[in-house]
Amino acid sequence: MTNPTSETAAPSIPVVDLKSLPKVSLHDHLDGGLRPQTIIDLAAEVGHELPATDAEELRAWFQESANSGSLERYLETFDHTIAVMQTHDALVRVAREFVEDLAEDGVVYGEVRWAPEQHLTAGLTLDEVVEAVQEGLEEGMDLVDEAGGYIEVGQLVTAMRHADRGSEIAQLAVRHRDNGVVGFDIAGAENGFLPSRFTEAFTYLAENNFPATVHAGEAAGLESIQDALVHGRALRLGHGVRIAEDIHLDVQEEDGRDVGTVTLGDLAQWVRDRQIPLELCPSSNLQTGAIAQFGTTISEHPIDLLYQLGFNVTVNTDNRLMSGVTLTGEFGLLVETFGYGLDTVLEFTLNAVHASFLPIESREKLADFIIEHYEDVMEDMEEFEDSEEFEAFDESDLDDTDQG
Numbered sequence: 386m387t388n389p390t391s392e393t394a395a396p397s398i399p400v401v402d403l404k405s406l407p408k409v410s411l412h413d414h415l416d417g418g419l420r421p422q423t424i425i426d427l428a429a430e431v432g433h434e435l436p437a438t439d440a441e442e443l444r445a446w447f448q449e450s451a452n453s454g455s456l457e458r459y460l461e462t463f464d465h466t467i468a469v470m471q472t473h474d475a476l477v478r479v480a481r482e483f484v485e486d487l488a489e490d491g492v493v494y495g496e497v498r499w500a501p502e503q504h505l506t507a508g509l510t511l512d513e514v515v516e517a518v519q520e521g522l523e524e525g526m527d528l529v530d531e532a533g534g535y536i537e538v539g540q541l542v543t544a545m546r547h548a549d550r551g552s553e554i555a556q557l558a559v560r561h562r563d564n565g566v567v568g569f570d571i572a573g574a575e576n577g578f579l580p581s582r583f584t585e586a587f588t589y590l591a592e593n594n595f596p597a598t599v600h601a602g603e604a605a606g607l608e609s610i611q612d613a614l615v616h617g618r619a620l621r622l623g624h625g626v627r628i629a630e631d632i633h634l635d636v637q638e639e640d641g642r643d644v645g646t647v648t649l650g651d652l653a654q655w656v657r658d659r660q661i662p663l664e665l666c667p668s669s670n671l672q673t674g675a676i677a678q679f680g681t682t683i684s685e686h687p688i689d690l691l692y693q694l695g696f697n698v699t700v701n702t703d704n705r706l707m708s709g710v711t712l713t714g715e716f717g718l719l720v721e722t723f724g725y726g727l728d729t730v731l732e733f734t735l736n737a738v739h740a741s742f743l744p745i746e747s748r749e750k751l752a753d754f755i756i757e758h759y760e761d762v763m764e765d766m767e768e769f770e771d772s773e774e775f776e777a778f779d780e781s782d783l784d785d786t787d788q789g
């Protein structure tokens with residue numbers, strides 16, 4: 386862990402371009418990451434009415450709605466994105482652009498989640514929509530490759546928890562396991578819709594050795610996390626941030642100093658000791674009120690507590706359009722707020738590599754690639770620190786540095 390006030394940490398800020406660092410994105414919704422202009426184009430094709438028809442105005446509308454504090458307004462944003470993602474060509478385009486946008490942000494491996502059951506209103510079947518998204522993802526990967534970049538993106542097929550299609554969607558996911566689908570997820574209304582509603586689906590997945598991540602510990606608390614692990618057999622927790630509610634801090638004054646003890650409940654202990662990955666999404670967690678018990682600013686987000694206590698933390702975006710974020714931006718926010726150094730950014734990234742649903746050989750290759758890149762950057766930093774430029778480095782430069 387880097388001490389933000391140490392002499393070696395400070396100069397890293399002006400020389401490290403977070404965007405250029407290879408990143409891994411595990412929690413990113415397809416219907417939450419469209420380009421505003423694409424929504425406008427697709428809406429015109431199908432005659433869907435939007436709250437704005439100028440790309441920048443529409444972008445602002447999405448972000449305002451997500452920030453409004455009203456769940457109703459937040460959910461309304463998805464009505465619009467999902468409405469324009471009902472045809473084969475629309476799904477191909479959205480998936481292709483999703484890959485291009487991740488690559489542009491420096492993501493080298495991503496898992497994109499979406500719910501096929503929400504894309505059937507124009508008459509496509511579940512299999513057809515999965516194939517259309519796969520076509521778009523592959524087109525995107527090819528385009529990035531042709532442009533000299535590199536990215537791989539797999540699908541996480543999601544079932545909506547308020548609906549009753551869990552088993553059907555689990556079978557769909559397994560059916561496409563050799564054609565781009567790498568895992569299963571449940572999303573939507575967490576409160577009142579425990580994973581145990583889908584026990585049959587999760588048993589089917591387990592019997593087919595197919596991995597699941599489960600949204601839990603976002604809109605609901607510990608009971609939901611426990612249920613995701615027991616009935617959902619979750620290998621990762623979508624957000625899982627409310628596991629921090631099972632961590633008890635007791636700070637007392639001793640000899641004029643604050644001395645604290647930390648006690649973990651059985652569930653937090655299990656999640657930490659089993660190293661169950663947490664797909665944390667800092668900005669989204671603030672907007673949705675997932676961390677309301679802890680505070681209303683990013684500095685009060687329990688991500689740092691979880692990290693310091695040894696939880697398996699990964700950093701994600703959730704809905705890039707609605708939250709107006711990128712993975713680079715989220716890392717920048719954490720670096721700025723908690724003073725993390727490059728070593729911590731690397732640690733979070735490698736956590737994501739190992740938490741991904743890739744086979745172990747691919748994970749190891751990906752980890753080697755990322756570490757090599759970081760070593761080059763760190764070498765450059767050392768050279769910089771030995772340089773005259775560094776001698777002339779002024780603390781005030783820090784304030785002008787845009788990390789986003």
Ligand SMILES: [Zn+2]
Binds near residue numbers: 412414572600623
């Ligand atoms: Zn999510």
